[in-house]
Amino acid sequence: MRTRCIGPFILLAIGMSLAQPSSAEAQDKDRCSGHALLPTPRTESSCATVKPQIYPSPDKALHALVLPVDVDLHATPDMESRVVIRTIEGKTLTSKDYSSPRGTNGYYVVRARWSPDSQFLVFSMSSSGGHSPWSFPTWVYSRQKNVFVSFNKMIGDNPTIADDFSFSGPHTVVATTWEKAGSDKRIPITVDLEEAIKKEAPSSEN
Numbered sequence: 001m002r003t004r005c006i007g008p009f010i011l012l013a014i015g016m017s018l019a020q021p022s023s024a025e026a027q028d029k030d031r032c033s034g035h036a037l038l039p040t041p042r043t044e045s046s047c048a049t050v051k052p053q054i055y056p057s058p059d060k061a062l063h064a065l066v067l068p069v070d071v072d073l074h075a076t077p078d079m080e081s082r083v084v085i086r087t088i089e090g091k092t093l094t095s096k097d098y099s100s101p102r103g104t105n106g107y108y109v110v111r112a113r114w115s116p117d118s119q120f121l122v123f124s125m126s127s128s129g130g131h132s133p134w135s136f137p138t139w140v141y142s143r144q145k146n147v148f149v150s151f152n153k154m155i156g157d158n159p160t161i162a163d164d165f166s167f168s169g170p171h172t173v174v175a176t177t178w179e180k181a182g183s184d185k186r187i188p189i190t191v192d193l194e195e196a197i198k199k200e201a202p203s204s205e206n
Helices: 008-019 023-029 193-200
Strands: 053-056 062-068 081-087 092-097 107-114 120-127 138-142 147-150 172-178 186-192
Touching (some): 053 107, 062 120, 120 193, 138 193
Antiparallel strands (some): 053 062, 107 120, 138 147, 172 186
């Protein structure tokens, strides 16, 4: 009885073919991030291993997680977000869902930063449906109150028209708004979050 010998190059080729994902799998992997609408829908099982973005507070006591809310297969799963606040021990303190029922009228987090004193998380957002692309609604999480509060309400319901912001001092944030309604002129606006939260969030959520 003759034994066939499989050459090393054939074995290598078989191994490479098994290791490489199918074209459909590779295409779906490319569709798992980027806040993008897709010309054709992803498969139902795609993007199952997408990880949240994690933002540790400066004092390392809390973690803010931005979780992708995978609603619409015609979009990457990060087109809408849920923000979760946890302790370093893993206890969930609170969360807020910015998704929409069909995945086209919610928001996703663009930028997120903790204040230097670790008391506030600030994050800017963009519309999943592309509405008002010049506007970046901004939110604040208060550690002491354990609530999420609209930064835009703190500035008289004016819009934040840039996704970036900065801190000057332990809990004072500097963002960008317009000079007046409908104006193209951008101006900086400074808010002491500790004072603003006292007015906007009188009671805490536990």
